[in-house]
Amino acid sequence: xxxxxxxxxxxxxxxxxELLNAAxxxxxxxxxxxxxxxxxxxxxIILLRDDDIPxxxxxxxxxxxxxxxxxxxxxxxDVNVLQKLGFGGCRISLAVPKTANYTGLDYFNGKRVATxxxxxxxxxxxxxxxxxxxxxxTGSVEIxxxxxxxxxxxxxxxxxxxxxxxxxxxxEKVLFSEAVLIGNPDISEEKMALARQLMSRFEAVRNGIGKxxxxxxxxxxxxxxAISLLPAMRSPTVIPLANSEWCSLQTVVDEKNLWNLIESxxxxxxxxxxxxxxxxxxx
Ligand code: PRT
Ligand code: ZN
Numbered sequence: 001x002x003x004x005x006x007x008x009x010x011x012x013x014x015x016x017x018e019l020l021n022a023a024x025x026x027x028x029x030x031x032x033x034x035x036x037x038x039x040x041x042x043x044x045i046i047l048l049r050d051d052d053i054p055x056x057x058x059x060x061x062x063x064x065x066x067x068x069x070x071x072x073x074x075x076x077x078d079v080n081v082l083q084k085l086g087f088g089g090c091r092i093s094l095a096v097p098k099t100a101n102y103t104g105l106d107y108f109n110g111k112r113v114a115t116x117x118x119x120x121x122x123x124x125x126x127x128x129x130x131x132x133x134x135x136x137x138t139g140s141v142e143i144x145x146x147x148x149x150x151x152x153x154x155x156x157x158x159x160x161x162x163x164x165x166x167x168x169x170x171x172e173k174v175l176f177s178e179a180v181l182i183g184n185p186d187i188s189e190e191k192m193a194l195a196r197q198l199m200s201r202f203e204a205v206r207n208g209i210g211k212x213x214x215x216x217x218x219x220x221x222x223x224x225x226a227i228s229l230l231p232a233m234r235s236p237t238v239i240p241l242a243n244s245e246w247c248s249l250q251t252v253v254d255e256k257n258l259w260n261l262i263e264s265x266x267x268x269x270x271x272x273x274x275x276x277x278x279x280x281x282x283x
Contacts, residue, residue, distance in 0.1 A: 001042050002194040005056050005065030008034075008047035012179050015087045016066040020045070022280070023201035042194060053182070054079055060184050063191050064198075070156065070177040074117050079182040083199050086206050088179035090158040092117055094172040097145050100152075102171050108132040108152065114144035115154035124174050142166040200282075207281035212258060215250045215274040222268045223247060229264050252278065 004025070006016045017029065025041040036045045046062050053067040058077035065079075068088050072081060094113070096102050108130045115121050118136045125132055135150055142162050144150040154174070157163060163170055181202070183195055218226045223238065226249055230236050236251035249270075253261060262273055 001044060002064065002191050002198075003044050003046055003062045004038075005046050005048050005053045005062035005067070007050045007053070007067065010050060012050065012066065012068060012088050013047075016179065019066075019085065019087075019202060019205060022205040023198055025198070041198075043198075051075070057182050057184050060186065062184075063187050064181055064183045064195050066179055066181055068177050069180045070117065070120070070175060072180060072182060073175060073177075074119050076119060078185055080185050081180050082183045082195065083181040083202060085179040085181060085202065086209070088177070090156045090177050091173045092120060092154060092175045092177065093157045093170045094152060094154050094174060095142075095157070095163050095168040095170045096152045098167050098169045102169070105130055105172065107171075111151040112149070113152045113154050114141050114150035116141055117154060120175055121154045142168065201280075204280040204282045207283065208278045210255045211252050211278045211281065212255050213250070213276040213278050214253050214258075214261075215248065215272075215276065216265060216270045217241065217246055217248050217272045218265070218268070218270045220245055220247055222270075223249070225268050226265060226270065229261060229268075252281065 004020070006020070007013045020026070025038045025043050027036040027038050027045050034047055038045060046056070048056060050067050050071050053065040054072050054075040054077040056062045057065040057079045064082065066085065069081070070090070070092055072079065094108070096107070105128050108125065109132065112133045112135055113121065114135045114137050116136065116138050118134050121134055135144070137144060141153050141155040143166060144153055145168065146166060153168065157170055160170060181199065187195065227236055230251050230253065236249050239248040239250070241247055258275065265273065
């Protein structure tokens with residue numbers, strides 16, 4: 001039985017649970033408990049604050065966990081990063097009041113910087129020979145400069161909207177982060193096999209994101225041109241039709257360019273175009 005740590009509530013909870021569910025590990029969130037046995041996979045889910053996930057996995061109280069890479073870097077526990085999960089993307093950046101005359105990293109010498117990520121910042125300043133005062137605060141870091149508590153902040157940025165509305169500008173992007181799967185380094189071979197199975201399922205789920213399955217009929221005379229328009233995984237599937245002048249073409253395409261592609265295919269004679277949702281791609 002694999003014990004998986006997931007953020008109990010907050011920004012990563014929903015997508016973590018969705019990913020697990022799509023990978024065949026489902027729990028009934030209506031009967032939400034601290035520890036829940038999953039259906040469909042020999043696993044149980046333990047719901048924790050994200051700050052506690054690296055340590056829980058390092059101590060083996062959970063075997064694997066889903067957490068922001070920023071928390072892994074800050075806590076510096078003995079865990080292995082097994083896989084990037086492609087959601088929860090953000091960066092941790094230094095930001096200063098927009099009125100400041102920022103000329104470079106030297107600016108921070110002798111300054112007070114407020115953050116909830118003191119260890120990452122300490123290391124960054126040490127690597128760059130900056131001697132600044134780090135003030136650790138939990139909660140609304142972005143209001144510290146206006147409140148006179150700090151000269152700058154080091155905080156998570158995603159759209160940048162929070163900085164703008166607090167009169168701050170991002171001046172140094174220090175660490176890029178996304179949700180990652182972490183694992184206890186001493187996990188048994190049996191549990192590691194389950195973890196690997198989950199990792200390949202996660203990959204299949206991720207491969208399906210932003211992809212559609214396209215089916216269409218095309219005159220055989222336009223087949224080569226149609227194939228050249230389609231970026232298939234290997235090559236598109238071509239199926240003969242009862243009418244030997246036509247065939248059916250099937251392939252996976254990116255949702256991004258879908259409309260342009262459909263219009264190009266129509267212009268060379270494609271008909272009966274079907275676009276189907278895709279759930280998972282096992283390569
Ligand atoms: O209760 P618990 O301790 O579990 O949760 P938490 O409050 O510590 O964390 P939570 O739920 O806010 O975030 C969990 C994880 O989501 C973080 O550790 C990051 O890995 C990731 N993440 C992604 C973010 C953001 N994007 C994000 N934008 N975490 C926080 N923010 C905050 C940021 O702190 C700032 O206040 O959003 C604001 C900035 O957003 P923009 O879009 O205005 O730039
Ligand atoms: Zn937290």
